[in-house]
Amino acid sequence: MSAAPGARRSTEPPIYDSGALRVPFVHEFSELIRYRFLLRNLVLRDLNVRYKRSVLGFFWAMVNPLLTMLVLLVVFTQLFRFQIEHYSIYILAGLLLWNLFYRGTSLAMVTLIQNAGIRGKIYVPASVFVAASIGSAFVNLLFALGPLLVLALATGVRPNWTWLYLPVPILQTTLLTFGMGLLVAALAVFFADMLDIYEVLLGAFFYLTPIIYPVSILPEQLLKLERFNLVFAFIDGFRSPLLEGRIPDLGSVLLATLAALAVTVVGWTLFTRLLDQFAYRA
Amino acid sequence: MDSTLHDAAISLRDVSVQYRVPTEQIGTLKEHAIRLLQGRRVEYRAFWALKGLDLDVRRGESLGIIGRNGAGKSTLLKVIARVLRPTRGRVRVRGNVAPLIELGAGFHGELTGRENVYLNGAMLGFSQAQMKERFDRIVEFAELGSFIDAALRSYSSGMVMRLGFAVATEVNPDILITDEVLAVGDESFQEKCLARMAEFRAKGTTILFVSHGLSAVRAICDRAVWIEQGQLKRIGVVEDVIDAYRTHLAHPALAPLDQPAG
Numbered sequence: 001m002s003a004a005p006g007a008r009r010s011t012e013p014p015i016y017d018s019g020a021l022r023v024p025f026v027h028e029f030s031e032l033i034r035y036r037f038l039l040r041n042l043v044l045r046d047l048n049v050r051y052k053r054s055v056l057g058f059f060w061a062m063v064n065p066l067l068t069m070l071v072l073l074v075v076f077t078q079l080f081r082f083q084i085e086h087y088s089i090y091i092l093a094g095l096l097l098w099n100l101f102y103r104g105t106s107l108a109m110v111t112l113i114q115n116a117g118i119r120g121k122i123y124v125p126a127s128v129f130v131a132a133s134i135g136s137a138f139v140n141l142l143f144a145l146g147p148l149l150v151l152a153l154a155t156g157v158r159p160n161w162t163w164l165y166l167p168v169p170i171l172q173t174t175l176l177t178f179g180m181g182l183l184v185a186a187l188a189v190f191f192a193d194m195l196d197i198y199e200v201l202l203g204a205f206f207y208l209t210p211i212i213y214p215v216s217i218l219p220e221q222l223l224k225l226e227r228f229n230l231v232f233a234f235i236d237g238f239r240s241p242l243l244e245g246r247i248p249d250l251g252s253v254l255l256a257t258l259a260a261l262a263v264t265v266v267g268w269t270l271f272t273r274l275l276d277q278f279a280y281r282a
Numbered sequence: 283m284d285s286t287l288h289d290a291a292i293s294l295r296d297v298s299v300q301y302r303v304p305t306e307q308i309g310t311l312k313e314h315a316i317r318l319l320q321g322r323r324v325e326y327r328a329f330w331a332l333k334g335l336d337l338d339v340r341r342g343e344s345l346g347i348i349g350r351n352g353a354g355k356s357t358l359l360k361v362i363a364r365v366l367r368p369t370r371g372r373v374r375v376r377g378n379v380a381p382l383i384e385l386g387a388g389f390h391g392e393l394t395g396r397e398n399v400y401l402n403g404a405m406l407g408f409s410q411a412q413m414k415e416r417f418d419r420i421v422e423f424a425e426l427g428s429f430i431d432a433a434l435r436s437y438s439s440g441m442v443m444r445l446g447f448a449v450a451t452e453v454n455p456d457i458l459i460t461d462e463v464l465a466v467g468d469e470s471f472q473e474k475c476l477a478r479m480a481e482f483r484a485k486g487t488t489i490l491f492v493s494h495g496l497s498a499v500r501a502i503c504d505r506a507v508w509i510e511q512g513q514l515k516r517i518g519v520v521e522d523v524i525d526a527y528r529t530h531l532a533h534p535a536l537a538p539l540d541q542p543a544g
Binding site for chain 2: 013014015016017018019034035037038040041042044045048049118119120121122123124187191192193194197276279280
């Protein structure tokens with residue numbers, strides 16, 4: 001790239017050929033890489049808009065989850081008295097990953113629909129909006145992670161070397177969220193009530209997943225089903241190293257990662273297949 | 283491979299765009315599910331927004347696109363801007379395309395003018411560094427001064443428009459797509475825009491100009507194309523095409539009398 005002001009780009013001009021042979025699955029991926037600056041800008045925009053107008057600014061990004069945690073702490077420890085050690089941190093850790101999944105997927109739908117106007121005027125790879133949503137949910141998680149660890153130490157959880165494993169379940173959940181986000185966002189383009197339906201389903205899913213209660217209270221049949229619940233697998237994989245100094249065995253980690261990857265491949269396939277029809281639905 | 287693309291910036295071959303419009307208003311999953319349970323199928327009506335369009339735009343040419351509302355002008359721009367993949371036919375575009383359709387599309391009110399410049403630039407495919415290079419000139423052209431660091435929601439519509447025009451033109455596209463941009467804004471800025479368009483023409487940028495203002499088409503374009511019901515009705519010298527279009531509009535037997543534009 002030429003750096004001289006006003007100079008024409010020295011590279012050959014790009015050629016767009018609608019008849020060119022391309023595999024959407026691969027092509028969209030290379031386009032997403034090419035538009036990484038937009039991806040970064042969209043994530044920053046989302047964070048900026050959310051925190052900029054508050055008095056505390058970006059500091060709010062740290063304080064906000066902390067305050068939310070404190071509220072939940074008071075509510076849950078007073079309402080439910082499960083026999084779990086460090087019950088408060090148990091909940092908060094579960095909610096941390098749940099919020100990544102919940103916010104990421106919902107935001108993916110909303111963002112893709114909201115930007116239909118722009119996508120009808122300027123060419124941008126549609127997957128960038130999904131990726132940006134997941135990215136912003138991920139950054140929000142990072143903001144909340146610090147306060148959670150501080151709170152854990154403050155409430156007497158002993159630091160352990162197994163904490164080093166914590167990034168793994170976070171990344172696993174991010175992968176799953178991306179795949180799921182692609183799926184639901186693609187559907188949301190075609191069905192106006194998709195977001196409403198999804199929120200209802202997610203509400204049910206939240207209570208079926210041991211996030212605010214221990215897995216031990218589940219009846220036998222449900223317990224069997226939980227083995228297929230990836231969100232629970234990742235939440236459990238996050239809580240046990242944090243609270244019990246226990247790391248899940250390699251086999252189950254790999255299996256769960258593969259499952260999340262499979263969801264992402266399915267989501268990406270569906271999304272890139274429907275891509276060309278998005279513009280016809282405006 | 284025909285040789286036309288060699289000196290053509292844009293080449294359309296037998297391009298058709300078909301929208302499928304549901305005969306009943308069905309937009310939700312619920313309604314689809316109900317129809318499925320009732321054993322009824324959702325029926326669609328085919329609507330061709332473009333029908334077998336052939337068009338070549340030479341590099342450096344400025345082409346005016348005229349036609350009535352719903353004639354397919356916007357669809358044509360979308361197909362060229364690669365926003366819409368044609369149902370049939372082939373579109374080839376050589377060079378970077380910057381659209382000026384509805385100025386400031388993609389701007390965000392909560393962000394400052396500065397942040398919006400970078401975001402908008404990124405949407406046009408430019409990196410942070412590339413926009414940084416152009417930033418000062420953008421602010422200067424938009425005449426925003428210190429307002430560049432104020433939130434966009436505090437801008438007047440004229441300021442937003444100036445910023446949008448400044449970004450889209452400062453990225454130095456090979457092909458500039460404009461849709462009714464000069465209709466708004468005060469006179470001095472309009473003149474500035476026209477001057478910049480002339481600058482673009484001089485340095486060989488291809489310009490696609492959609493307008494109902496026929497005098498603006500006369501001022502800016504070398505050639506004009508008239509689109510009617512998704513088909514190319516006439517293409518050629520601006521005066522000829524405009525005359526034919528006007529005659530057509532004025533002739534009640536040929537066309538229902540719309541609001542004659544310009």
